Amino acid sequence: MWVPASLSWRLPVEGAVLPDNGKFVDEVFRDPSVRHGLRIFPAESIDQLIFEVRNGKLNIRCFATNRWRLAKPEEVIRQLTVLMLSNQYGYPIDRISVEVPVKMGSSYAAKKADIVVYRENAKLHPHIVVEVKKPRRRDGLEQLNSYMNATGVYFGAWINGDDAVFQWRNEPNLFEQLHRLPASHESLDDVKQPMTKGQLRPLLDLRDEVEYLEDTVLANAGVSAFEEIFKLIFTKLYDEFEKAETDPVEFRTTTAPAREQYERLNSLFHRACEEWPDIFAPTENLELTPEALISVASALQTRRLLDADLDVIDAAFEYMINPEQKGDKGQYFTPRSVVKMCVKMLNPKPGERVIDPSCGPGGFLVHSLQWVTDRFLREKFARNLEKRKYDYAGSRLFGIDFDPRLVRVAKAMLLISGDGKTNIFRVNSLDLREWRSRTDGLEGRVKDGTFDIILTNPPFAGSITQPEILGSYDLAYKGDPTNNKRSNRMTRDVLFIERCMRLLRPGGRMAIVLPQGNFNNANADYIREWLFDQARILGVVSLHPNTFKPFTGTKTSVLVLQKRKPGESTDESEPIFMAINELPVKNNSGDYLYRVTDGEFDLDEDGKRIVADDLDEIADAFIAHARAQNLSFWSESD
Template identity: 45%
Template structure:
């Protein structure tokens, strides 16, 4: 059996926190480091690995395999001979000599002057980097690296410029020095091709919040977002090619010079054609001094352009205060739900799509990817044209508008169609750019010109005020007494209710009507709703009203864990097609596709659960064991099966979308 097969067996279990993706980075691929380690299975069935340094067999635990690969990395990539390397090196911490560094690189063959320290055993960045920094502090070593095999960070210990000693400061650096190199070589500007893929931006942000931002006196979201924006501007510079040096970097200079460089990029980004309006004209970077150096240095080696959007979205989801969003009933839609909705709506290349409560623009980004893949586009200009001509996003939250615009920049640059306005307030809508770009919002206008709507509107809160409500048909239904607004108003007695003096209505109910108005006749929509809207007796009139306006294509009940850890609200995704156009005239008798998700892809705590076989090995949907060096785990959700079943239902029923 090959070494790679033993590695698959060891790293294939979903509980393993170490990984191997670090060793598949472009600069390391030619070295094929996995082929440099000696791993085998003994007669007793135990898998062992031979230590490159100590030349003895060790139990092939995940962290040991990662360590052996880093020994090969030190020898073959950094070019340090193994005679200048030790493992399990004692680190004296005052009177405590129990600490052991996983790998230490020395400058000499007698191993007396420590030069680089590696921390590998700690699987998460927060505790791993903290442990590494304590070793650097105790030994006086300047260079260090923490990695769990999935992610990596390189650290530099710097002395106080005032004391030329303690207190020490730590910052990320783009890479470690190779044999014969010094700090000046390491701090040379990275080129575009040197930037490495983002593996876990969320953990990087957590680390920055706990260190640089903890006492910086600034809003973490606002300032980090400015840094993301400046870095994207640098990466999107049309004058740069793969060999061009990047401008977003932390040079060996005083804090004022670093601030001028990074804030200068931010000012350029704000004024870049097509990028205006995301930030105010007079906005400046408030993050300064060591906090700026630390944050900018952590982002410097990462490549945001063409990044894994799920990784970026997870970071933004963490960065936006979840309590603030929860109070508004707003929750980021899990990507397996987004993927299901997009595939069932099946958007086409010449169709206009909108999300009127876009959040981080997850539905629209997946729409762009769906159409891009269907068309086989490899030129980003095709994606750019499509996004700018056909993709539209709206959200009343200014922070989420910024997130959506930046996510659209990363996905393909459709940010010019992201609008900050309340989709349910016709007065604010009339005063916004959305009125001319998307279409007016008036009571007598029942049809829009969008082919598809995909959205997860906020559940919490009500719209108050008769003037604002008067534009909605459902307001009339509510006033008539036929439509109950809350479950406690439900009554099995179906006699007409007395007219009511109504001054408020729930947001999610009004969003149903608003979304239908965006659609052209024959257009279709997917909307996430609380199950009460469909199940409560008091909302029978709502169901009847919906069926007058369009055909209910499908109702997919989501598992209660789907939106955890933020909420355990029971939800469904409702799929509708507006009567008229290709949908034809209203009909009364038709089948509705009904499904209930039993595997949400999350456990009771809201942690993602990955697809695995009976032995615990991570697998793909065909049952093949994944290659941990190259393939990402797959979330164990049955929503992809529901998509396939719906597509068969649609074909059988002859339902046409276009």
């Protein structure tokens, strides 16, 4: 694949045909606001493009009309798509038209179809419609579907250059995704030949896909969109987990009758439930109608979920789980940059037990697994790395949450990462009554004073008023049950501080996200005094107000501490690491901000965009501070 270099250059003289397509394309796409890209096109296609300066502006030759057009990003994508249809799929240029009027009822659509491929040179019968101008998946598919219904074509494609979706119109308003378009000599049966696991494409934007499905296929399905999409994600994970790279996948649609396809996919779901029995009940079934199931399954069938970008999956789950309900409970998914900073600062090691008593989708646990794998296991145990990961996750990582949906998500995320699902429990961390007389092993495996590390972002909205819960916490008595009356109401985040401290062993360490008021409000003095007595405060990182947008603008900080050992005295002179997160993870709208150099997104070693925050630098500064203070978990050898 061609990756543009960072270049600086001026327009050639009028009428000059540009000899270096790479330089031109780089100039067109250098603006970071451009949402089209070039990921899916090979370098040889870009070399075939023809550019010329006309009237002081860069133009590109249209292969379908043999005319010059302004070289905007979407026009470059259109010409590359025309080349793809001709070179890869074998459609003659004479059968391809651009800017085709589409009749909608008695009038024509305001916007013309970007590309239409016809069955014959006379261009009488449309065969394929392609949408390239709308860069966002949801907008592009809505536009494409309207054109496919209006023209009666069975095949269509949305392409923005970074990603592509290929569709087959099964019937009006019911569309099925394919892994490619048919070539000029092929039928639907040819396209629907089984894919191997190795042929699955990377997952780039699951949230947009889910949003589109909710607004179309699932809008009137009468089922929980979260439950049914999650069942299918779960089923597909199992299918990929069981397959070698050269094995054909079973999670796919075919040309068989809809009911037969439903039975096959439902059977695959039951096999997944048997293999991983603690996520769904064995009596559960896929609840979608066969027709709706085919549409939803087809949207996932071409993508690889195992080893996928966890940020992509996180964003989809965050969207699917009702934001209003989460907001009422003060639950907000922790941005991955914050998670990575906390994990890096605490430096989990293979022999240490880690718990998140408000684990949500499992982000802290997943990244603890990744940290230990990359830093300690990968080089030492290269030959049996997967087994070592499995053993570590199964014996050292623990998560708790009271939301059944989030418990399922956490188990799935750990399945994707390395399988720590057996240590995720559904229980209210604050209500100790729920911990008694259980049959899931919670009491024996999660005991107070046994954890080396706690990483957590507890709910920071809502209050606890039940006397049976409040009576179990010293902080409900302002830290002193012998001299103070119990409060009638306590915010949950305050009680979580004490609950976490109990779970930690003496000398254990914790990173916890808390509302800023706990650090500076006058009426929270007793919380700070109690904490200084119980733990050494190692650091405080003030997070940017945009961190949890669009769900809340609450100002938060990360508190890093180490639980004192019995008999250890307090020392007010102990230095505390202080930092302010000045470069936000997100903008005011809650969209992630990415680093850009010379107009190009900066990419990490895995080809993922790097978030434009300063949290990794803050983690590095904390590590230097920890070593200077001779903190045991960050020695010079670490």
